[in-house]
Every structure is written in C-alpha cells, then in structure tokens.
Amino acid sequence: MIKKLISAALFMGMSYGALAQSPVTITGDLKTDHVVPVNLYKVVDGKANAIAQEKPTRDGKFGFIFYPEYEGFYVIGTGSGISMMDAYKFYFKGGEKLSLAISDTSYTLTGKENSKENIVLTQWHDFIYPIEKKSVWFMKGNSTYVDFFPQFETAVAQSKTFLDHKTTGDAHFDAAMKQVIQFDLASYATNFLQTPRTAHPSVEEFSPYFVALNPADFTTYTQPLYSYPFGIRLMDGLIAVTMRKNGTKWQKGPTGVKTMIDVIPNDTLKGEIVLESLATLKNFSAYQAINDTLGKYVITDNQKSRNVAIATPLAELKTGEDGYKFSYPDSTGKVVNMTDLKGKVILVDVWATWCGPCRGEIPYMKKLAEEMKDKNVAFVSISVDKVKDHDKWKKMVADEKMTGLQLFATDQNDFSKYYKINTIPRFLVFDKTGKVVNVDSPRPSEPELKALLEKTLAN
Amino acid sequence: MKTKYLLIAFCFSLLIGVHNLACAQAGKVYDLQKPVISIPFEVENGSIVLTVTLNNSHQPLHLLFDTGADGIALTQGMADTLGLQVTRKQSTSVVGGNMDISISENNTIHLDTFAIGGQSIALFKTLKHGVDGIIGNNIAKRFIVKVDFDTKQLSLYNFGNYKYEPGGTTVSFTLSKGLIILTCTLCLTAGQSDTGQFVFDSGASYGLICFRPFVRKNRLLVSGFIPESSGSTTSMGITTPTFTGKAVSFTVSNLTPINNLPVTLMAGSGQDEAWQPGFDGSIGIKFINHYNFTINMQRSEIYFKPLSKADQSN
Numbered sequence: 001m002i003k004k005l006i007s008a009a010l011f012m013g014m015s016y017g018a019l020a021q022s023p024v025t026i027t028g029d030l031k032t033d034h035v036v037p038v039n040l041y042k043v044v045d046g047k048a049n050a051i052a053q054e055k056p057t058r059d060g061k062f063g064f065i066f067y068p069e070y071e072g073f074y075v076i077g078t079g080s081g082i083s084m085m086d087a088y089k090f091y092f093k094g095g096e097k098l099s100l101a102i103s104d105t106s107y108t109l110t111g112k113e114n115s116k117e118n119i120v121l122t123q124w125h126d127f128i129y130p131i132e133k134k135s136v137w138f139m140k141g142n143s144t145y146v147d148f149f150p151q152f153e154t155a156v157a158q159s160k161t162f163l164d165h166k167t168t169g170d171a172h173f174d175a176a177m178k179q180v181i182q183f184d185l186a187s188y189a190t191n192f193l194q195t196p197r198t199a200h201p202s203v204e205e206f207s208p209y210f211v212a213l214n215p216a217d218f219t220t221y222t223q224p225l226y227s228y229p230f231g232i233r234l235m236d237g238l239i240a241v242t243m244r245k246n247g248t249k250w251q252k253g254p255t256g257v258k259t260m261i262d263v264i265p266n267d268t269l270k271g272e273i274v275l276e277s278l279a280t281l282k283n284f285s286a287y288q289a290i291n292d293t294l295g296k297y298v299i300t301d302n303q304k305s306r307n308v309a310i311a312t313p314l315a316e317l318k319t320g321e322d323g324y325k326f327s328y329p330d331s332t333g334k335v336v337n338m339t340d341l342k343g344k345v346i347l348v349d350v351w352a353t354w355c356g357p358c359r360g361e362i363p364y365m366k367k368l369a370e371e372m373k374d375k376n377v378a379f380v381s382i383s384v385d386k387v388k389d390h391d392k393w394k395k396m397v398a399d400e401k402m403t404g405l406q407l408f409a410t411d412q413n414d415f416s417k418y419y420k421i422n423t424i425p426r427f428l429v430f431d432k433t434g435k436v437v438n439v440d441s442p443r444p445s446e447p448e449l450k451a452l453l454e455k456t457l458a459n
Numbered sequence: 460m461k462t463k464y465l466l467i468a469f470c471f472s473l474l475i476g477v478h479n480l481a482c483a484q485a486g487k488v489y490d491l492q493k494p495v496i497s498i499p500f501e502v503e504n505g506s507i508v509l510t511v512t513l514n515n516s517h518q519p520l521h522l523l524f525d526t527g528a529d530g531i532a533l534t535q536g537m538a539d540t541l542g543l544q545v546t547r548k549q550s551t552s553v554v555g556g557n558m559d560i561s562i563s564e565n566n567t568i569h570l571d572t573f574a575i576g577g578q579s580i581a582l583f584k585t586l587k588h589g590v591d592g593i594i595g596n597n598i599a600k601r602f603i604v605k606v607d608f609d610t611k612q613l614s615l616y617n618f619g620n621y622k623y624e625p626g627g628t629t630v631s632f633t634l635s636k637g638l639i640i641l642t643c644t645l646c647l648t649a650g651q652s653d654t655g656q657f658v659f660d661s662g663a664s665y666g667l668i669c670f671r672p673f674v675r676k677n678r679l680l681v682s683g684f685i686p687e688s689s690g691s692t693t694s695m696g697i698t699t700p701t702f703t704g705k706a707v708s709f710t711v712s713n714l715t716p717i718n719n720l721p722v723t724l725m726a727g728s729g730q731d732e733a734w735q736p737g738f739d740g741s742i743g744i745k746f747i748n749h750y751n752f753t754i755n756m757q758r759s760e761i762y763f764k765p766l767s768k769a770d771q772s773n
Contacts, residue, residue: 055743142689143727144689144700145680145681146681146684146689146702146726147686147727149681150681150683154472197727197729198689198700199689199700199702199727199729200726200727200728200729201680201681201726201727202675202727202732204675204676204678204679205675205678205681205727206681207681212671260659
C-alpha cells in the first residue's frame with residue numbers, strides 16, 4: 001500500500017511537480033458492498049479526466065498522492081466521471097491532506113486534517129444530498145417531479161444563505177464555491193429532467209427554478225464551465241431543457257446542431273457542442289456536412305486538435321477510399337470474399353439475430369432486393385452473432401426466408417472493428433470497384449437507400 | 460376508463476330519436492309518480508349492477524349501470540353464447556389508434572317484465588371484470604332513471620311533470636357526445652380553486668379523477684398538492700402515471716361541497732401530450748354513491764339526495 005502511494009507520487013510528480021510545491025495526500029476507506037477501483041479525476045474542458053486509479057485493499061483502504069496541476073476542483077469516486085454518480089468534488093492547491101470514507105451513494109470526511117475548503121464542500125454535499133439522491137440516483141427510489149419540484153425549490157431558497165459564515169479565508173475558493181453551488185443546482189435540475197422517471201412534467205408544470213433557468217447564466221464565459229467537472233454535461237442538459245421549453249424538435253445533421261448551439265452564447269462553448277456532435281458520426285460525409293458549416297466554432301488549439309482526432313479515422317472511411325476486403329463463410333461454409341463481388345454495387349447489412357431493429361429491417365431488405373433483382377446489386381447480410389449462436393442464425397435465415405448473401409462473421413470480426421460498428425443494424429454501400437460510397441447509409445426502410453443504390457449504379 | 464367513450468359514436472343517432480319520443484309522451488296522461496318498472500340492483504365494489512335478459516334468452520346478464528357510456532356493450536364471448544348477430548362494424552378513433560367495433564342491432568333488453576326494443580349493442584373482447592357488459596345512458600334517454608342506494612332499486616319513470624321527493628338538490632347538466640357533463644369546482648389545496656367540466660360516470664370505480672389537460676393547465680400537481688399514493692392507468696396501450704391524494708373540497712355545481720375528497724390526478728408520461736378527452740375529469744361511483752340520484756334527460760338535470768343511511772354504499 002505504502003509502496004503504491006509512493007510510486008503514484010513519483011509518477012504524478014513528474015507530470016505536475018512544476019506547478020505545485022507540495023503533494024496532496026488522500027487516504028480513504030471504501031465502505032461499499034463490493035470493492036471496486038477508486039478514481040481520481042482532474043477537470044479538463046468541463047469534463048472529469050481520470051489521472052489515477054487505485055484498487056482498494058480487501059478491507060477497502062485506498063490512497064493517492066499527487067501534485068495538483070492547478071488550484072481548483074478535482075473529483076474522487078468509484079464512478080465513471082461522466083455523470084455525478086459516485087463522483088465527489090474536492091478542492092486542492094497543493095499540500096492538503098484529505099481523509100474520507102466512501103459509501104455506496106455518498107461519502108464522509110474522516111480524520112482531523114481535512115482542509116477548510118473540503119470541509120465546506122462536504123457540508124454543501126451533505127446539505128444537497130437529498131436532492132442529489134433524487135436527481136442522480138434515479139434508479140433508486142421513485143422520485144418524480146411531483147415530490148422533487150417543491151423539495152428542490154426549498155433547497156434553492158436555502159442555498160442562497162448556505163455560505164453565510166462559511167468563509168474559509170481562501171478568496172479564490174470562496175468565489176469558486178459560490179459558483180459551484182449554482183452549477184450543482186443547475187446540474188441536479190437538468191439531470192432530473194433528463195433521466196428516466198415514472199412521470200414527467202409538461203413545460204407548463206415547471207417550477208420557478210426551471211422556468212427561470214437560463215443557459216446564458218452558465219455559458220457566457222468559458223472558464224466557469226470548463227473548470228466545473230460536469231460542465232459539458234450541464235451544458236447538454238441546459239440545451240435539452242431550453243429546447244423543450246421552446247418546443248424545439250431534435251433534428252439530425254447541421255440543422256440540428258445549429259439549433260443546439262443557438263442556445264449557447266459563447267462561441268468557444270458552441271464549438272464544444274459541435275465537437276460532441278462530430279464525435280458521434282460514423283462517416284466522413286456526415287462529418288463534412290457539419291464541419292463545413294459549423295466548424296468555424298472550433299476555435300481554440302485544443303478544440304482544433306480534438307477535431308483532427310475525430311476527422312482522421314473518418315477520413316479513412318470516406319467516399320472513394322478502398323473498402324475493407326471482408327471474407328466470411330455462408331451457411332454452407334463456403335467462404336465469400338468481397339472481391340468475388342467486383343463489378344456489383346454492394347449493400348452490406350451488419351446485423352444479429354438478437355437485434356430487434358435489425359429484424360425489423362429484414363422485410364424491407366427483402367422488398368428492396370426484389371425490386372432491384374434485375375440490377376447489378378449484391379445484397380450481403382453479415383451476422384455478428386456469437387459463435388455459439390451459429391445454428392440459431394442459420395435457423396433464422398431459413399425461417400425468415402432471408403435473401404441475398406448470408407455470411408457469418410461472429411461478434412469478434414475485423415469488419416466491425418474497421419468500420420467502428422458499435423451499434424447495429426448498420427448498412428454500408430460500396431461501388432462496383434469496391435470503394436466506399438457510404439459506411440453509414442440509410443436503412444432499407446428509408447427510401448433514400450434505394451436512391452443511393454441507383455445513383456451508385458449509374459456512376 | 461377511456462374505452463367506454465367508444466360507445467358514444469354508435470349511439471349518437473339514437474339520442475336524436477329519443478328526444479322526439481319524449482316530446483310525444485309529454486302530452487299523454489300517465490301516473491307520473493308511478494314507475495314504469497322498478498328493479499333491484501346489486502352493489503359490487505360500490506358499483507351498480509343490474510340483472511337483465513336479452514331477446515328471447517332467459518340467461519341472466521349482469522350489466523354495470525354506466526353513465527360514462529352512451530350505449531350497451533357486451534363481451535364477445537357472451538354475445539356468442541347468446542347468438543347475437545353482428546350486423547355491422549364501425550371503425551372508431553380512440554386514444555392510441557383506431558379500433559373496429561362489431562355491432563349487433565335491433566335487440567330487445569328486458570328489465571324484469573319490461574322490454575325495451577331497438578337496442579344496438581357493441582361487442583368487445585373484454586370489458587370490466589366481473590360483469591357481462593355495461594348499460595349506459597340509452598335508458599336515461601328514454602326514461603327518467605332513479606337510482607336509490609337505500610332500497611337498492613333502479614326505477615324508470617316516463618318523462619313529464621315528475622316531482623322529486625324533498626330533501627335533495629337539482630343540478631343542471633349538459634350533454635356532450637352522449638355523456639352527462641357537470642360543472643364542478645375543485646379546491647385542491649387551500650386557496651386554489653379550479654372549475655371544470657366533469658363526466659358523471661357511474662361506471663368508473665374511482666371517486667374523482669382529473670384528466671391530464673386540466674391537471675396541466677391548472678398546475679394541480681405542482682401547487683402544493685401532496686399525493687398519498689401513485690399509480691398508473693392504461694388505455695389503448697398508453698400508460699398514464701397518476702397521483703392520488705385528498706382535495707380540500709370538491710363541489711358539484713350547486714351541491715354542498717365535500718371536504719377531504721380523494722382525487723386522482725393524471726401526470727405527464729413524457730410522451731406526446733396530445734390527448735384531448737374533451738372534458739376536465741370524471742366523477743366516479745365512489746363519489747356518486749353518496750347520493751340517491753335521479754337522471755332527468757328531458758330537463759337536463761340530476762336530482763341528488765344524500766343517502767338516508769349512515770353507512771353509505773362505498
């Protein structure tokens with residue numbers, strides 16, 4: 001344990017020693033049902049980025065020693081850092097000692113050497129915990145807006161005086177703490193509305209806090225949002241709630257992204273929304289459609305660097321690039337190569353027997369194949385079922401009278417990895433020479449696919 | 460609960476005929492205070508269940524007396540048993556989609572020795588548990604209907620100069636889509652008062668429910684109301700969450716307000732909130748059975764008289 005702490009200190013010291021003269025020492029007890037790793041996060045551009053992970057001892061002891069890169073908020077917890085679940089904020093500038101015990105849904109400070117700042121943060125967490133529990137731990141309990149709204153309004157009112165007589169003497173922290181209270185409240189509010197519930201309010205039923213909630217209060221400047229561990233998540237929530245209040249529908253593509261960024265006043269933060277949208281795309285043409293019109297909001301060097309990281313793998317899959325040469329057996333065991341299909345436009349359907357939406361496309365796929373039976377199009381369905389489900393796949397192919405080439409690639413296949421296919425169904429179109437036309441094409445149930453195939457045939 | 464409003468459409472033409480009949484009868488000489496027929500009813504879970512027979516069958520049918528429906532409905536199984544013929548089908552728009560209803564026309568319903576002919580019956584795969592069917596406002600369109608919980612008797616009187624027994628209150632109603640609509644005022648919490656149009660629905664097992672648009676418009680769930688329980692109601696595949704608690708008071712038109720009345724409020728499901736029931740809520744049997752009541756369609760009024768017995772039917 002001690003050895004581990006020392007090694008962590010040396011590692012972090014190499015990275016951040018230039019900014020903090022004294023390390024932060026964190027010791028803790030994990031008092032959860034199961035022993036799981038504890039993470040230490042720093043805040044980067046409004047997100048919690050893991051900088052260290054510690055697997056507690058069998059009796060739950062864990063610890064970190066690190067040199068803080070900046071004075072400000074860090075996060076410790078067993079959660080992923082993406083949401084506020086199992087993720088607790090602490091304030092470090094260097095030299096502090098923090099001692100805590102983490103339970104299944106909260107934490108307490110232990111020992112007598114905790115800083116004034118972290119004592120105030122914990123007092124705030126204790127105060128707001130009933131709200132956090134309902135907002136973040138939505139799967140535990142059955143809170144709806146009927147009980148949450150009045151309780152939340154009371155908490156908002158009481159939060160106005162929460163910091164009275166809690167001045168720490170650290171002016172930087174005292175100012176940041178005021179800000180964190182506002183950001184936490186907004187995060188709990190938006191998270192509550194965005195998580196599954198048995199009942200959901202209409203806009204007319206919003207309580208005063210939600211009515212008054214204004215994205216500009218949080219996103220006019222970059223620094224407050226960037227320095228908050230859940231800043232980007234909060235911004236997403238503010239956009240969603242604002243669009244709901246305005247009756248704005250979600251849309252795909254550049255129009256949809258434009259609708260979202262219009263909610264945010266700050267151009268750099270608009271860029272964060274653009275980058276988030278780009279990161280979800282699976283083909284280069286969709287990337288270009290958004291980047292060409294809204295890429296102007298990708299302003300900072302950091303953002304530009306992230307944009308390149310998003311674009312590079314997509315560019316490899318762009319129209320005109322050679323398609324991945326797949327090679328998989330059919331139901332008789334005969335191996336079919338993509339090169340066997342040269343001279344035909346190829347539509348690939350990546351699917352599995354367990355996938356409901358995939359099965360939903362089968363009738364449309366059969367209909368499309370029938371309509372284009374005289375055209376030079378190869379319809380190829382690639383199953384990504386597990387090896388153990390091979391017979392189940394064969395049976396379904398027979399039962400459903402599935403047409404076209406039926407290939408079995410297994411769930412561990414190179415084709416899916418190459419095209420980053422994490423969700424199915426996924427349809428891909430290649431031209432007669434095997435080059436990429438679209439690696440995330442419309443589905444057979446969408447008329448645009450037939451149009452795309454006909455256009456590809458004509459080229 | 461919403462399903463029974465299906466019955467509205469197919470009986471609408473009947474309503475027009477009924478008024479003509481009522482006018483013709485008004486000129487004749489009847490012993491107006493003597494019922495045409497008086498039959499006993501049973502109270503099951505607070506609801507009114509009549510025993511009738513149909514056409515030439517002697518098989519007793521247990522029908523829920525349901526003023527939230529506009530006609531008669533039977534389960535398909537019972538219709539098959541009785542040999543009812545489907546004479547037409549009708550596509551009806553309902554919450555969540557369209558439904559084809561089979562209809563058997565020109566049947567005769569027997570209340571003891573009294574026969575009412577020319578009845579259309581809608582057939583449903585399933586209806587309320589424990590009854591063979593429901594009988595709605597079609598008899599109220601032809602007769603004054605008096606329901607007496609004290610004696611557990613339902614009596615029919617001819618339209619005319621009917622005189623109500625003393626001790627009650629007359630409440631005017633409007634007819635909408637074949638349903639009886641009462642103007643009511645809900646004081647959900649202290650200082651909050653909302654008036655709306657409520658269906659008089661003896662077939663509903665609850666006391667009082669407020670439909671989603673009324674709840675939403677008046678912010679009933681977010682103005683200090685503290686629910687005692689939550690649940691849901693499902694109709695045509697759409698599940699609506701509900702919250703139940705006590706209203707400070709509820710007043711049906713000019714009746715004496717009832718305090719601390721249990722009320723169920725429909726909450727948002729997070730899905731499309733386009734459902735427009737056309738009414739603000741519904742008064743069910745757990746409210747209605749505090750009174751003996753007489754429905755007089757000719758005068759568009761209901762006469763309410765509080766039960767004389769201390770132990771009321773619910």
